[in-house]
Amino acid sequence: MTIINAFRVVNIFRNASKSNVSPIQKYSSYVKYAEHKQLEKIRNIGISAHIDSGKTTLTERILFYTGRIDAMHEVRGKDNVGAVMDSMELERQRGITIQSAATYTIWKDHNINIIDTPGHVDFTVEVERALRVLDGAVLVLCAVGGVQSQTLTVNRQMKRYNVPFLAFINKLDRLGSNPYRVLKQMRSKMNHNAAFIHLPIGLEKECQGILDIIEEKAMYFDGDYGEIVRLDEVPQDRRAEVQERRHELIEHLSNVDEHLGELFLEEKTPTVEDIKQAIRRNTLKRTFTPVLLGTALKNKGVQPLLDAVLTYLPHPGEVENTAIINEVKDSEGQTIILDPKRDNSKPFVGLAFKLELSKFGQLTYLRCYQGVLKRGDNIYNARTSKKVKVSRLVRMHSNNMEEVNEVLAGDIFALFGVDCASGDTFVNDAKLNLSMESIHIPDPVVSMSIKPKNNKDRDNFSKAVARFTKEDPTFQFRYDPDNKETIVSGMGELHLEIYAQRMEREYNCPVELGKPKVAFRETMMSPCSFDYLHKKQSGGAGQYAKVTGIMEPLPPHQNTVLEFVDETIGTNVPKQFIPGVERGFLDTCQKGYLSGHKVSGVRFRLQDGAHHIVDSSELAFFLAAKGAVKDVFDEGAWQVLEPIMFVEVVLPDEYHGTVIGQLNKRGGIITGTEGAEGWTTIYAEVPLNNMFGYAGELRSMTQGKGEFSMEYSRYSPCLPDVQEQLIRKYQEEMGILPDQKKKKN
Template sequence: MQDTAMVRNIAVIGHGNSGKTSLVESMLYTAGKINRLGKVDEGNSSLDYDEEEIKRKITISSSFSNYSWKKNEVYLIDTPGDDSFFNETISAAHVCDAALFVIGAVLGVKGQTYKFGDLIAENNLPSMIVITKMDRERADFHKTFDQIKESLPVTPAIVHLPIGKEESFSGVVDLIANKAYEFEGGGKGGVKEIDIPSDLEDEVATARESLMESIAETDEELIEKFLEDGELSEEDLTAGLKKALTEGEVTPVSVACAIQNNGTSVILDAVNSFMPSPADVSPRRGVNPNNEEEVVCQPSADAPFTGFVFKTMADPYAGRLTLFRVFSGTLSGESFYNVNKKTAERFGSLFIIEGKEQRQVSSVGPGAIVAVAKLKETTTGDTLCTQDNPVVLEAPEPLSPVITYAVSGQKGDEEKLFSSLSRMLDEDLSLKMSREQQTGETLVSGMSQVHLEVVGSIIKRKFGVEMELNLPKIPYMETIKGTAKAQGRHKKQSGGRGQFGDCWIELSPIPGEKFEFVDKIVGGVIPQ
């Protein structure tokens, strides 16, 4: 069983086209997890493997992988950057202990970037910023850093200063170690130590002093040492930065050129050195449903097992695939207890998701992100535990849909379409389905037209049925706007006693939604 202190689980977040997937791809390649460096633009990335993702060149659904680097086991969730699929990012941020916040050096801080910054702040998520695409034309590290400092709810501190810019971006200066590294080239991600360039010595000295001040201000012992000695040692800076990052007081800033895979090993080292393990962050807390008492889920392999389901994937062949994060204890048996559904669930095997592949494992401990197949009752948002130690963990609220379309299928496929949509509802919590009684239409609501078009494409590919989007009919309601009177008379004379009736009816509006009936007949006499 992996030592909990050597485990990291990280959500990779950032606005669209910032280079998240490319960065994760280069990290996996440098760590030796994959043997081919794929590219999003060429449609051969190991994480954006879905046909719709390849077609649109964006991440649509969170992808999962992991790697080992210098004895540390790191779980990664590559999240979407498009607003249409932001719910996926919310779920990933809820279960991860830290985030890699990716910002492009060309586009800088965009409108979408604020949303991801707020998500980090709301979740108190320790984060590290990676400024990517440093080799691109018009890439500007200092301008992007200033935008981050001025507009995002983080306290950024540079730990890796770039050497060169745009096409001349050739290495970094590690301000913690006060050493310069040049990219080895060849797309292997390695670096070799060099002397700090003479034209950067003043800038390095200024940036390193600023980093020392940022770290020292977060700890009384460090600030005293800094004021007495005038500097901090490499060991003090490393330990102080990790503590400050874990507590959300400082956000280290690094740089990358993911497409060329230049210097990715520097990022991998920073993840190991600064990012918190499950043992470093505050333990997740829940409630015992039997007595409403608080339960602390200690991130220990010996604690009672607790897991939280944050994603469900529908597969036409394997059935429903349930993904969850282990917060405490060890899972190695064949069943667990779903406290939300109040039922025990049996499973066949445990899987670690690695792109589109699955790796079977015998047991998992705190910090692991794992999947099981074909659970009958479990859905996204459920807490898994042992029946002897029940606990309910808080689930994030899914985003409310903002657009609605009427859906229909080809003649004879309606039942299959609605069955497929029901399975998609388990996978995507921001998707809603309803039926309008007055028009008889089935309505599907989502985050955007693109969102619903993607859902239709997935249904067609996975379940072989077409979903057509139509503008919904408006069920107009009628009401009385003015006063109206009408009279009806009945006369019948065919011998004997005749028949005669006279009736008046008056309709007029009344404030509110109530109805009032007034009978003005007194003593059987209709008023004139």
């Protein structure tokens, strides 16, 4: 036993003496979880869903049944404890997940790494970075709510990272639960080739267990906490339904699986093993989605879900992960496939996917994709080439750290004291210039002014902002020199409100948030040509540059981007000055002249120009491009775009008319409604600018029963009166009267 391990054993015994657990139990638990499994016995999964579908409750049950925790607690903890995975005090108070939390556990001699992710759209980046490093996922759906707006977002994220997943329809015990309707929605709204592998034995208060369609068995969950799984025969009155659904399952699999398709055509009955292998093959290819049932809160259906994770989801060796070899920095290199063997035959490659500040310093979560990393090794950040010595290696169980000596390919772990950004690649060979695909970061949609209530808290305020912007790339911070105020941007009001509360709690820095500001954009309505000469001669080297071309609007589906096209022929504009023209165009588009917002949805076509053999420079062409864009602002036709949100409102039927009337009043367009058993779901598209304060209004209209969620849909031209208000407000702020505006330009 090494000296380090001897010290660790002493600490385990010392800590165990302070708790009710015996030292022998504590040590055997340490040995059990520190042991490295074979590659085939590892699963990296995420639990993802729409808000309030029961993800954290499900994770709590998984940890209890696998023996990782000794007692289960509710998310909105009546006993003031709360769920293990909701370690932040704010999460326990609000009953929502704010940060994704990682843990690992053992089920049937398989090591399962789990990341519990938030459901609220405001914290969508947490889901993005979790899915980037996971091999498989469990998509949780509410048996009452079904496929909701955030379910569709999570589905898109899984598709982006090609993550195979199982669907788990939760909350069978809730009033109005209907898993059959949810399956229809999965097929119609999400276009999944999905079929049940479980059926419910009773719904709502009558929920007693589940029927396994493949094995043709009934499962009951006995004991105080449903920990005893009792298998029984399928009840007589349900056998016909089980046979029918089994036939439906085989039919859906036969459509995508060659082997099962042949058996189906030959009218042979596939064996249980045939069906399971076909489900696994097609789940990995994302051509089939198995649908499981249960109710996590009432302790039913969780153990079969764990079995399905082992049976149908991939181990790290079955997922192809690639990296790019850059021969020269920032160049596009060739792609190589990483080798997930759990040995040190290949160099270590890891991806940092999440940063968090703990009491010991910055904690960096990484996924090991290749090779082995040991305590004391040196690793290099592929982006910055900085060398870091690994002094501590830990695996996370929510906010508890458990030290390990080494990590192998397929493991998720954390390091201390590593200066990096989310999405950085780490290697153990300085010559290996590898980089892995980074994480997709959505653009912020809401901005608010922020300032500390007391001037003496400015230092703490700076520390808090520096930490939060580093941890969360969707939380952005800037100073607006025109309005002389500090602006924070994020994914929604709740997102910014949570960070304001965290500043007060964690940094003792109360802050004031101003009225939310919407990220409007400006764009062109019709093409406009330009011919601009920049000429300056005042002794010494002069400046000379001429640019000619057209600025034109991009199609509506591209109205959030800027495009620069070089159409020059010959040497009128030397190629070395083209980047200067592009920079001048992009720089001027940072602030429009109509309402002061960013310009987007515009293409700058440089067609010709002129240069001087002595006086031309990149700076001269940069200034010429800026002048050309300003000319187009004066001559062209411009309009303001605003973000449109996809809004989903769930409410009791009796408030249907009132809520639709209110959405219309807010400038919304109703795109569809859906009703089921006393509840209505309204789908609408509403300008974000009109959605502030809607949460309180909806609660008062529906006596607290209605709830809504929204996510960014697209940018669209705003109404003339809104545009007029924005222009007038901007002119007042800048001290420009309408007739003076042209002069200033």
